[in-house]
Amino acid sequence: MVIQSIFIFIFGLIIGSFLTLYTYRSPRTISVKKGRSKCDRCGKKISWFDNIPLISYLLLKGKCRYCGNKISLRYPLIEFSTGILFAGIYYFYINCATILQGGTFEGNPFCAWTDLLGLWILPYLLLVSTVLVAIFVIDLEHQIIPDNLVFLLFVVNIMALILFRVDNLYEILFVSFAASLFFLMLHLVTKGRGMGLGDVKLVLALSPIFTWQVTITWIFLSFVIGAILGLILISLKRASFGKHIAFGPFLIFSFFIALFWGESLSRYIIPYMP
Ligand SMILES: [Zn+2]
Numbered sequence: 485m486v487i488q489s490i491f492i493f494i495f496g497l498i499i500g501s502f503l504t505l506y507t508y509r510s511p512r513t514i515s516v517k518k519g520r521s522k523c524d525r526c527g528k529k530i531s532w533f534d535n536i537p538l539i540s541y542l543l544l545k546g547k548c549r550y551c552g553n554k555i556s557l558r559y560p561l562i563e564f565s566t567g568i569l570f571a572g573i574y575y576f577y578i579n580c581a582t583i584l585q586g587g588t589f590e591g592n593p594f595c596a597w598t599d600l601l602g603l604w605i606l607p608y609l610l611l612v613s614t615v616l617v618a619i620f621v622i623d624l625e626h627q628i629i630p631d632n633l634v635f636l637l638f639v640v641n642i643m644a645l646i647l648f649r650v651d652n653l654y655e656i657l658f659v660s661f662a663a664s665l666f667f668l669m670l671h672l673v674t675k676g677r678g679m680g681l682g683d684v685k686l687v688l689a690l691s692p693i694f695t696w697q698v699t700i701t702w703i704f705l706s707f708v709i710g711a712i713l714g715l716i717l718i719s720l721k722r723a724s725f726g727k728h729i730a731f732g733p734f735l736i737f738s739f740f741i742a743l744f745w746g747e748s749l750s751r752y753i754i755p756y757m758p
C-alpha cells in the first residue's frame with residue numbers, strides 16, 4: 485500500500501508538471517504542444533533531465549542551469565500540491581474501502597461515491613482534481629475561470645450522476661441550480677465585482693457531487709475561508725476593500741474539505757440537520 489501511495493504521488497507530480505505548462509500557456513493562447521519550455525531570461529531550452537518534477541527544482545536549487553535566473557516557485561508548488569492531492573485521494577479511497585467492508589457507512593461524500601463507483605472513484609476524482617487544480621491556478625493568476633474546463637467538469641459530473649445516482653437526479657439537480665442561482669444573484673447584486681459568472685458556473689458544475697447538506701457546508705466554508713484570508717491580505721496591505729480577489733480558489737479549496745470531511749462538518753454548520 486505504501487508503494488502504491490508513492491506511485492500515485494509520483495503520478496500526481498507528473499500531472500502537476502503538465503499543469504504548470506498548461507496553466508501558463510492556455511490563458512496566453514499558446515499551444516501546449518508547442519515544444520519544450522525555455523528559460524525566461526537566457527532563452528535556453530530546458531532539457532528533460534532538468535524538467536523532472538520537483539527533483540530538478542531541488543537539484544538546481546531553484547535556478548536556471550545556464551544563467552542562474554530564479555525559477556518561479558509556482559512550478560514546484562503546483563507539482564507538489566497535485567502530488568499530495570492525488571496521494572490524499574488514494575488514502576481516502578483505501579480508508580473508505582475499509583469502512584465499507586465493515587458495513588458502518590457514515591455518509592461522507594467521498595465514501596458515498598466510493599460505495600457507488602468502487603475502484604472507478606480513482607480515475608473519476610483524479611480527473612476532477614486535475615481540472616480543479618488548473619482552474620485554481622488560472623483563476624488565481626488571471627481572474628478567469630475558463631469555460632471549457634468548467635464544461636468538462638459539468639459533463640463528467642452529470643454523467644456520473646445519471647449513471648450512478650439516478651434515483652436522486654432531480655433533487656441533486658434542483659440543489660445545484662439553487663446554489664448557482666444564489667451565486668448568480670450575488671453576481672448581479674455586486675454588479676460583477678464580488679462574484680464572476682465563472683464562479684456561478686463552477687458551483688453549478690461541482691454541486692452534483694454533493695448532497696444539499698454538504699453543498700451548503702461547502703459554500704459556507706468557501707465564504708468563511710475567503711473572508712479570513714481577505715482580512716489577512718488587507719491587514720498586510722496586500723489587497724484593499726473593493727479590489728477584486730478571485731473567488732474560484734476558495735471554492736476549490738473548500739470543495740476538497742467538503743469532499744473529505746463535509747458530512748461531519750455539516751453537523752456543526754447545519755445543527756438541525758436530520
Ligand atoms: Zn536561463
